[in-house]
Amino acid sequence: MNIVYLTLGLIAIYLYVSAASLLWEGVDRKLVARMQRRMGPPILQPFYDFLKLVSKESIIPRDANKFFEIAPVLALASSIALLAYTPLGFEPLLATKGDVIVFIYLLALIAFVRVMGAVSSGSPYAQIGAQREIIMLASREVPMMLGLFAILWRLSKLGVEKPFSLGTFYQYNIWEIGTPLTVFGTFVLFIVFLLWLASEIEVGYFNIPEAETEVAEGPMAEYSGRHLALFKLSSALKEFASASLVVAIFFPWGISGYLGLTGIGAVVLDLLFHTLKVFIVLFVSMSVFRAITGRLRITQAVGMFWGRILPMSFIGVLLIVIDVLGVIA
């Protein structure tokens, strides 16, 4: 019986997150348009785009192999699986001890499947985009993992029932510890995570693999019709999931407790509140960042990750570690 509820829950979450993430895309386009003194598209534009792409003919290049058609399905499948491990204002559906690794793995897998699909298309534009995407993937995950593991390790010291699970953020949060070192370390890590989020959804500085004007949409160069629609949907889901991670780490507070709600009402309210927080985080990390910064070259971006963001992550982690181990009293 439990597995039936889980399946239903996953379907419900999937439908909700698809709607919310596409809605956010519309809001984002509107906001960026307004920042540039344009009218912008209607808020529901991404839904129309999606429907139009689904209805269009999908062109398979002559040089493509079977994986070209499988990749969009796999990408969407891994994004849906990712939702089962994503904290959305309440514990993830499949929260177990150590599920953070599954989360990171699925997040990386989506990018990797995109790359494999691009390579399978046989187009040199897609190949170049794929190489860039792989380089970005290898650079951006290291500071994020370092920070995430450090915070989860810190929280597991407080005696949680499922250590290294993304559910632990709803038991304790990192600000609760309250010592100056931890607060400062957490703040440093927050900046790292905002930058990571921008690179994960590839906006602003980090819009490198897809760079429209340079390599003609990079990995997506040969995709059209419903295959492209599946990819668009899966990146929207991934965007929401990555932002949810940032929200869950740094702002896990729900409001249902204050209003004295329980049961299904509390879940829905927390989900809505969580969505609002995701939109705010995305506003900072996506809309503003996209409107005010240009694209870096791939070498500059890699240099930034290994030269700036990784040391920053190290500093944040060290501060937390020093605090826990009590090296300086």
Add this chain to the structure above:
Amino acid sequence: MTLPFLIIIPLFGAFSMPIISLFGKKLKEYWALIISGATLGVAAKIFYTVWKTNEIILYTLGSESPIGKGVKFPIRIVWEVDLLGALLALTITFVGFLAVLYSLGYMKHDTGLEKYYTLILILELGMLGIVITGDIFNFYVFLEIMSIASYALVAFRNDTWEGIEAGIKYMFVGSVASSFILLGIALLYGQYGTLTMSYLSLKIAENPTLVAKVALAFLIGGLLFKSGAVPVHMWLADAHPAAPSSISAMLSGLVIKAGGVYAVARIVFSIFNPGLHAYLKAFNMPSINMEAVGWVIVFFACLTLLIGNAMAVVQTDMKRLFAFSSVGQIGYILLGIGIGTLAYGSRAGELALAGAIYHIVNHALIKALLFFVAGAVIHEVGTKNLNELSGLARKMPMTTLAFIIGAAAIIGLPPLNGFASKWIIYESSAMYNPILAAIAVVGTVFSLAAYTRVLFTFLGRESEKVKSAKEPEMSMLIPMLILVVAIVVMGLLPWQINDKIMLPTARMLEQLNGEYMVALLKFLGGA
């Protein structure tokens, strides 16, 4: 008693092959297939028996009891099969059977096939002998049977220069290694006067002399040669690419395990029992410092897994890349065995051993699959140079699928079997010493890079050479698909397999209660 048939059947098959081959061209191939299939059946039966009863099978050649008349010690050759031996026998016969099946199509264009099938059965026989024997000289004999058969098989295509070159290199290096092992055995026999492993372990514990330590050094040194650990891995990187692919699959999947890491584990745990020596040391009695042995193994393991995987990244030859990756994976297995020795009796040690054993089985399946894929590519396209191959996926979709599954499994992606075994090794090494776990993870990063590179050549744009390629025939595809199914199914039940099979195997190998010795001592008491 089914145990002797594990040796009788392949021996009979090998010796009857020259006669059978007189009767028809096709007959010898089917005869080899029947023989290896029957061996697989026997091995499955033995594994099931040992696993069900959880008791060591002790079989004496030529008599009821290994104990001599009027003396109180074993004088006959005994075969002692614990779960590890039975599990290895099952893996060997399974991969061996698939390799024979694969050879039907793969070796079609070669001549001298009756010799080929004789040798492949002898190779299997040698490995089976190694994993079931409880007598150290018997072990040496089977090791030589296996080694000589594999020298001959590496150089089987004696009209190619690389086959001959690799064969000579392998033979010279392997003979030196074998003589080290023989020297070690001779020293042990001279000091203690017995060749039975379990009785030897008792004798060594009674009186651990310098000679025993020197012998241990010779044995481990020789066996590290045979398993392709790093300073002495150079033969492997030549022998595996040069051999026919069905043989590479057996060499990489089985020979370096049965003749290498299995034997290391058997000698470290069954002849020199770390627990027993730690116990002796606690009472200030003379003992052998097994901690030092553990660190030596861990040192070579770390070297092996770093250098093996890093060398795999820079290769341009597909089979050479797989060969270096095998070296890297041997590093993980040795790491598990080393930590099992160091952290003997603790949870980390037990987990590390279970992980090592699990990885032996997993790597045998995965690497057999990968070499079958490489063989199919060579057979159809005629080159194994990665720079000339590109875009195979369109012409050979099933082969590409098999490669993707194999590559993902060897890197250790979650829904496949490589994940669980590597995870257990990481976890136990992190429990023992986090630096070792970090080294292991770095090794995996290298292997990820190496296999991603090959993946890009399978996908991508079609090159000129690939234009006329097609899928290999059924007898080559079926073994690949069987292995793909095995890898996926094992990947779906990782913790069940670990709890039901690998942990009991590790416990039996660890012999916390001296099970390996007790199996023999029962006869001593009753005699």
